Amino acid sequence: MTEKNKTQLSLLIIIFILFAFSNNLNLDTGSIIEGGRNSKDFIQEALPLDMSIFDAQPYPICEKKIPFFCSVAWLGLSETFQMAYIATILGFLLAIPLSVIASSNLNFGKFKFISRSILSFIRVLPSLVWAIFFVVAVGLGPLAGVLAMTIYTVGFLGKLQYEAFEGVSNHPIESARAIGMKKWQIVHHVVLPESANSLMSQLLFMLEYNMRHGAIIGLVGAGGIGYYLNLYLKLGIYDRVMSILMIMFVSVMLIDSISNSLRKKYFSSMGKK
Amino acid sequence: MSETVFKETVLELKNLNVGYGSKEPILKDINLEIEKGEIIALVGPSGAGKTTLIKTIASIIPQISGEICILGECCADCLPSGNIGYIPQRLGLVNNKTVIENVIFGKFHEMNFLDVFLSDPNKEITKEAMEILESLEIKEKANEQVKFLSGGERKRVAVARTLLQKPKIILADEFLGELDDETSISVGFKMFNYVKKNKSSIIFVDHNPARAMGVSDKIFKVCESKVVKLDKQEKNVEVAI
Numbered sequence: 001m002t003e004k005n006k007t008q009l010s011l012l013i014i015i016f017i018l019f020a021f022s023n024n025l026n027l028d029t030g031s032i033i034e035g036g037r038n039s040k041d042f043i044q045e046a047l048p049l050d051m052s053i054f055d056a057q058p059y060p061i062c063e064k065k066i067p068f069f070c071s072v073a074w075l076g077l078s079e080t081f082q083m084a085y086i087a088t089i090l091g092f093l094l095a096i097p098l099s100v101i102a103s104s105n106l107n108f109g110k111f112k113f114i115s116r117s118i119l120s121f122i123r124v125l126p127s128l129v130w131a132i133f134f135v136v137a138v139g140l141g142p143l144a145g146v147l148a149m150t151i152y153t154v155g156f157l158g159k160l161q162y163e164a165f166e167g168v169s170n171h172p173i174e175s176a177r178a179i180g181m182k183k184w185q186i187v188h189h190v191v192l193p194e195s196a197n198s199l200m201s202q203l204l205f206m207l208e209y210n211m212r213h214g215a216i217i218g219l220v221g222a223g224g225i226g227y228y229l230n231l232y233l234k235l236g237i238y239d240r241v242m243s244i245l246m247i248m249f250v251s252v253m254l255i256d257s258i259s260n261s262l263r264k265k266y267f268s269s270m271g272k273k
Numbered sequence: 274m275s276e277t278v279f280k281e282t283v284l285e286l287k288n289l290n291v292g293y294g295s296k297e298p299i300l301k302d303i304n305l306e307i308e309k310g311e312i313i314a315l316v317g318p319s320g321a322g323k324t325t326l327i328k329t330i331a332s333i334i335p336q337i338s339g340e341i342c343i344l345g346e347c348c349a350d351c352l353p354s355g356n357i358g359y360i361p362q363r364l365g366l367v368n369n370k371t372v373i374e375n376v377i378f379g380k381f382h383e384m385n386f387l388d389v390f391l392s393d394p395n396k397e398i399t400k401e402a403m404e405i406l407e408s409l410e411i412k413e414k415a416n417e418q419v420k421f422l423s424g425g426e427r428k429r430v431a432v433a434r435t436l437l438q439k440p441k442i443i444l445a446d447e448f449l450g451e452l453d454d455e456t457s458i459s460v461g462f463k464m465f466n467y468v469k470k471n472k473s474s475i476i477f478v479d480h481n482p483a484r485a486m487g488v489s490d491k492i493f494k495v496c497e498s499k500v501v502k503l504d505k506q507e508k509n510v511e512v513a514i
Contacts, residue, residue, distance in 0.1 A: 175365025178331035179438055180355040180382040185389055189378065193369040 046242035053228075053243045072240075073247050076218075076225030081251075083145045083224055084210035090146075091153020092203055095119075098154065099161035100187050105173065106165065116162075122155025131217035142223030149210050149217065157206055164198035165191050204259035211255050215248050281309040283474050284330070284442055287347070289339035291322065291329040298337050299325050301498045307442070310472045312465060314485035316503075317495035323478045324362060326495065327444045330476070331359045344441060355382030358440030360448045362478075364431040368420035372411065372430050375419055376402045379438030398437075405433045409463060425456050432460055436467055443468065443475040450480065461488065 001009075053072040056062040062070035101108045101115040108115070125133075130148035138144050168191050176186045192199070218226015225248060232240040284307040292298040299322040307313055315323050328334045330341060340347045344356060358379070359365070366375050380398050381389050388394055394402075406412040409429040414422060419430060428448060435443055448464070449457045465488055468475045479485040485492055492503045 169363075171361050171363040171365040172367050173365075174328070174331075174333045175359055175361050176378065178333055178357060178359035178361075178444075179379060179434075179440075180357070181378065185381055188390065189370070189374075189381075189392065190367050193367055196369055 042238055045236075046238040048239065049243045049246060050237070050239035051243065053240055053247070072228050073244075076228045076244070077247060077251055079142055080214040080218065080224035080226070081211060083142050083149060084207060084214045087146050087149030087153055087214075088203065088207045088210050091150045092157055092199075092206065094150070095154045095158040095161055096192075099158045099165060100191070102158065102162040103165040103191075105168070105170065106183065106187065106191070115158075119155050119158040119162075122151055123159065125152075127152040127213045128217055128220065131220050135221050140221040140223075144221070145214060145217050145223045149213060152213075153206055153210065156209075157202055160202045161195075161199065164195040164202070167198070168194040201263055204262060208252065208255050208259055212248075212252055282306050282342075283309050283344055284476075285340075285342040285347075286330070287340040287342065289329070289341065290337040291325055291334070292337050293325075293334065299498065300495065300500060303339070303500045305493070305500060307474050307476065309474060310469065311474050311490045312468055312488060313474070313476045314489035314492045315476055315478045315495060315500075316480070316482065316485050316492060321495040322498070323495045324446055326500070327359075327446050327476065327478060328361075330442075331357055331444050333359075355438065356441045358435035358438045358443040360431045360435055360443070360445040362446040364427055366419045366427055366430055366434075369418060371416050371418055372406065372422070372433075373399070373402060373415040375430055376406065376433045376437055379434040379436075382438075402433070402437050405436050409433055409460065425452050428452060429456075429460055432464055436463070439471065439473075441473055443473060443477075445475060445477040447478050447480065449477075449484065457484075 054068060054074075056064075056067035056070035057072060057075075064070055068074055098115045098119060100106060101111050102119060104112060127148055130151050131144060134144035134147040138147065172190050172194065173186060176190050181189070214224050215226045215229065218224040218228075219230045221227065221230075225244060229241060229244050232238075232244065284305075286303050286305040289300070289303040289305075290298040291300045291303070303326070315326070317323055325334060329336050332341075367378075374392055377392065377394050377398065380394060380402075384394055384398070403412060403415065406415055409432060411426055411429045411433070414426060419427060422430065432448065435445075443464070445464070449461050452460060461484070464475065467473065477489075494501050494503050
């Protein structure tokens with residue numbers, strides 16, 4: 001069989017499997033066309049945007065001087081940001097001891113395996129599933145959201161952190177060990193300072209990530225802007241749904257650009273006096 | 274009339290086999306005694322095992338078999354203590370810390386928990402560290418981060434850290450390499466002067482035969498899995514190295 005024939009046969013096999021799987025999953029084109037019509041209806045109902053989410057809510061009565069601070073947009077977004085901030089900082093701090101133990105260059109023996117297993121288990125479940133778990137455990141509201149995001153942050157940052165620790169040069173670690181520094185001293189005075197740039201970058205990335213996911217986990221009742229998104233979706237008020245999606249998009253873009261400029265400022269100072 | 278000299282062994286290697294894990298030992302059956310106040314040069318071709326030997330004595334690499342006795346304490350799997358000062362080939366400095374912070378690492382084994390945690394030594398330690406930095410002509414860089422220093426300056430920081438530590442035994446892996454002659458003499462003088470003044474001992478790896486011969490009390494050559502003592506009186510030492 002020539003090379004050309006082999007390529008043609010491979011393509012045919014790929015297309016055959018594609019159709020076989022589509023048929024198996026009942027992916028009929030009728031549903032896609034129907035879906036297109038529904039999407040058109042949704043967009044027609046969602047536009048123009050309902051800007052009332054920036055006005056003060058009728059109840060409870062707004063006692064603030066600027067009505068915007070009693071609006072759905074402000075209340076939801078600020079709650080989501082606060083949840084994301086608390087979860088990121090707590091998760092970061094809780095992840096450090098686990099990632100130190102999980103680092104292969106710091107010689108924690110069998111504890112390394114235990115720590116890595118804990119971090120892997122946490123990451124197996126997405127933050128949305130953790131949110132459902134905590135909503136059941138502690139009830140609806142921001143606490144469930146903060147707990148879910150904190151746990152997920154520990155799993156996610158823990159892995160990034162121990163990889164950063166393992167990337168630290170062995171020379172200062174060996175040198176510190178030889179002059180009699182204890183393990184905690186090596187972690188505190190050698191490993192953490194040497195990986196500080198990576199840790200800082202990871203922290204900023206996680207804050208962005210938690211801000212996005214803070215909105216999503218609100219859908220299951222874990223507080224924040226997601227709570228209002230869920231409410232308006234259930235009530236079919238799509239112009240407000242679209243408004244919320246727009247302010248979420250803008251806020252994530254804003255945080256993204258702030259963290260980018262912080263990263264640039266931080267990393268550009270490297271190598272300069 | 275002959276003077277009676279009481280010799281005190283600070284480091285003894287007994288039937289030591291060194292290498293990495295289950296692989297064939299790099300150096301076999303090493304027996305060596307280092308006296309208090311001795312300056313020992315370790316020479317030999319690249320890849321012979323000089324650094325591996327130094328790292329094994331510093332307890333960074335576990336020995337395959339045999340014993341290392343430091344200040345009379347023999348053990349098969351020793352934990353490092355503040356008695357050994359170590360300057361690795363790449364100096365082992367913490368780049369994101371300042372010069373003075375790196376130097377003060379040398380005193381951590383004598384400081385209390387809180388002072389170590391806050392990296393806040395008492396005034397005497399700071400004063401002593403600054404004096405050492407001044408003697409090595411790097412005092413003005415005390416508050417600069419190590420990552421901004423030149424190669425020669427970094428070497429001086431590593432030496433300052435060891436001098437502040439005041440170890441009984443110093444292990445220095447090519448600590449005078451890559452320095453210009455003037456700096457090499459000045460840094461070397463400080464280190465060897467410290468050793469003689471404080472009755473410490475030093476084992477240093479050097480690729481410069483003339484320097485190794487000039488400053489050391491004994492020269493050992495690491496070659497073909499063995500450590501052999503060279504006679505300093507022999508004219509062909511340079512050739513042997």
